[in-house]
Amino acid sequence: MTDQQYMPDPEKVKQTIAKSRRRRLEMEISGIELEEVIAKLEHHNRQQRLNRIKQTLSRLDAESNISPQETVEVLR
Structure with missing residues (x-):
């Protein structure tokens, strides 16, 4: 063996x-x-969720004949 280091x-x-x-x-x-891509996807997902919730509220309001203002007041 050799003790010489390389x-x-x-x-x-x-x-x-x-x-x-x-x-x-x-x-x-x-x-x-x-x-950045993840942040954009998360933003897109939040926007979709927000839109779905708004659509659901609109549909519920139309079905129950409650105005959007009344819905906001009930939620307060």
Whole structure:
């Protein structure tokens, strides 16, 4: 056996570090972009839910002949 340690080429180490930093930044960008997509989907889902609730209230009001103002007053 040999006790001699292997020393990597300093230039190769620099290149590897530079590539690693770049990949980390690329991953960070991807993470932020993914967060944006998720936020847009969550907003879209909230809007759909809000619209469904409003439609249901309108339908209930029409069926019971209660005005929207009366519905708001009842909810208070």
